Amino acid sequence: MPETKAAKRPRGRPRKYPEASMTPAERQAERRRRQNRAESDLDALRDAIGRIIRHTERLYAVMYSG
Structure with a gap:
């Protein structure tokens, strides 16, 4: 019977410090x-x-141009 995703998923709470079980290379890659x-x-x-600032400048230009 093929393994389902649920069967492969680790049980219990996720680890607080997963880095503890990593090799130094894995840790560096994760960082x-x-x-x-x-x-x-x-x-x-x-x-x-930047987009917000440009739109605001355009809005002020329209408001105070007339």
């Missing part, structure tokens, strides 16, 4: 992955803030 994700999230946030 790098988290860092990259944080940087991409930060870039997205910067883009959104």
